[in-house]
Amino acid sequence: MERVISGNEAVAYGAMLSRVQVIPAYPISPQTTIVEALSDFCASGKLKADFVKVESEHSAISCCVGAASAGARAFTATSAQGLALMHEVLHWAAGARLPIVMANVNRAMSAPWTMWCDQGDSLAQRDTGWLQFYCEDNQEVLDSIIMAYRISEKVLLPAMVCLDGFILSHTYEQVEIPEAADVDPYLPSYNPIFKLDVEDPRSFNAAFLPDMYMEQRVKIQQAMEEAKEVAKQVDEEFGRAFGRRYGILEEYQAEDADVLLVTSGTITGTARVVVDDYREKGEKVGLLKMKMFRPFPTGDVRRVLQQVKKVAVVDRNISFGATGIFAQEIRSALHHHGEGTSVFGFIAGLGGRDVTPQALRDIVEYTKGKEAPEGDIVWRGVKP
């Protein structure tokens, strides 16, 4: 069924089609309409799930941990400060190997008070052990929620599906909503190996002494590594079932490119237009879209970027005291593996500032015109 829906509605449809069983959620802009849509689905009986009104995001994710521990498919959604409030439980969810899926509507962190988009909130949670996916449009949002459960439940790690606040969350696009009858065989019900069961009580997550803890961390890292391959298979199967594929990253006009833009989220859509313009003029400009951020697809990134002389990474985020976070990860991935590749790290669009086609053209021109960047960060769109 094709409908024109917002990104947040796409999230809600994705959750409903995934037949989530427990939804503890607390509203926060710009995520609120996800919670509203899901509570409507539950109230009308379209979705047979327990909708739990909680008193904070900390409770929302804690309730997800409880539900998933008991073997239920759990879902929640949040933004910015709400995600930050979940922080300690994010670690727990990953350590307890619970395949919770959460939508994070990217919103810049306060202070100062803000509601608009950047990726500072979710990227600050990059070390918690959650898988992270960034979406370009509303269709990808819906599809990614469904795929996230497949990946999570296979590798037993929680997953975060990120979408840009307002730019996707509150913008309406044409979206193909799959039929439940088609999603059900693609995403069977969740049957964990271990779950809380009063008939067969067990101790969970009891203390590991120093002789055990470290191996358990290694297991999480192994699951992260496995997730890259699992995500590719899941994407391939999704393509066969629904006719749409995304990959864990996407090369667009990347072959033979002299300058390669690297983007994530909605900047990707704008970049496609800019790349097309350059190609029409005969200039070899290409694009690498980063969908998966955790685990970081190091091998694939190397494979693509090693071929390119100049890479222009556009970060809508900053790790204060360091650089843009995608640039940081890419530089790290290329260390010892891409001696001939120069990485330009641009930071643009923080706190919802528009990243226009002209801004991206400026980035391309800057990169073309210099052998190397003037610093580890090149700011774009900042007042003189």
Place this chain on the structure above:
Amino acid sequence: MEEKIVIKTLKDTPFLSVSLQSTLWNKTGTWRYLRPTYITRRAPCSKACPIEQDISFYLTSLADGKPGEAWRKILESNPFPSTCGRVCHHPCERDCNRKDYDEPLAINSLERFLGDWGLKEGSLDGRGIPKKKERVAVVGSGPAGLSCAYFLALGGYGVTVFEAMQEPGGMLRYGIPKYRLPRKILNQEISRIQSLGVEIRTGKRMGENFGPEELKPYAAVFLATGAWAEQKPKLPGDDLPRVWHGLSFLRQVNSGKKILLGKRVVVVGGGNTAIDSARVARRLGSKVTVLYRRAKADMPAIPDEVEEAGKEGVEFIFQAAPARIVGKRKAQEIHCLRTKPGKPDASGRRSPVLIQGSGFSLKTDSVVLALGERADLSFLPEGMKRGDGLISIDPWGRTTLPGFFAGGDAATGQGYVSQAIASGKRGAQAIDRYLRGKTENPEEDDREVVTPDKINLDYFPLKQRVKLSSLGMKGRTKSFAEVHQGLSPSQARGEAERCFSCGNCIQCNVCLMVCPDVAISFLLKEGEYLIDYDHCKGCGICAVECPRSAMKLEEEKWNE
């Protein structure tokens, strides 16, 4: 644990910290120093009820949609639910724990609903009761006598009731007007008692047409002859025609006699007889004024009845007393004096003092004097009477003569129907003990009463008390039709659902749901909860969270 597992390789390391076997071996209950248990406490309504009915027990059944079960529970403690549901002064509602939360439960109306449900749908079958050889005589067929007979019959005794009047019921029939208690209802409730084998002989007045020799065949006697003699302090002019005494006035009206009152009636008194007389006089077409020597708040009459009388147009003059009645050939005028409160009397109430020179008079066509009733015990030997004119009894109705018991207005001096029923019920228990050769008293209910602070109000949404519909004023002044209408089944169920069920577990599952150790389970077959004390750590959440105070926490005495 028998086997120690040693993990040596990364491959052998489990991906999750989870015990590989059940943890039930770990008896965490040994950590407990507080022990939760289930307990049935007493609801304040039940404590306030003279009959000590377990009100919340039967309301739970009604709220569950089982009126039949509720009705059977009522009949275990009260033979007159339809009657009490109409005429009881319902102190249960006064003490209801819901009263400070929103409004007290309409217990009286619910009792009437269940009683009437039983008259239509229910049946009481006494055939299965094992019969005892002794027969008991009951003198008087008012609420005390018939209740005593009912409980004795339930206990298997043969009972004969001697009644002075032509029909059974006592004050229920000859005192209480029909608009409060339709005779069809009364007859049905009495028939149900007779259906248990209780024999009622009417027209048998003690000391007149039957005497002690007729009581000889009986193993025990219960005296419940009521308070039929009227207080008649000397009042000049009280011998004029059209001057009535309250009880005989009511008795004549209730017996169907035509009475000519005239346009105006003055009723003197503040008790139920006065208010009944006033409302009867309104229905006979007169303009009625009630004269009472104390203030409104001092009236012994049921406040609801006073209020209804006011609605029906009865006027009140408080703090005034009659001095004399004057008239040629009949009462025409009543001369009165104002009063003021004086010194407290023996009952603690302040006796009114006449204010000299405050005289006023009321023109009238009839006067009804309702100045109180007392028992006429002329048939009894002096040794069985007390100084205040009542039969001398102990708290269980035993008189000074072995085998003789007494209750009701003649022995207690209490005037409410439910109090009479209670004394009949206690008398039956005492008679049973006596006949079984037991000397100790029956057990008193000394369970702890649930106070409002013990109710967990978070579990109870605010909900207004059910509104009763009543007859319009036009219908009241022209007929003796019943004033208050009964509740519909859905109204009754909705009202029953308001009950906090103080101290009475209704299996709401809160304890089970809040237990963090999953140590409480519900046994379907037994219909009760089971606490797994091997794993209950004694956190106390269940007992504290219980909405209705039906659990208790006690310190474990591990060392004893």
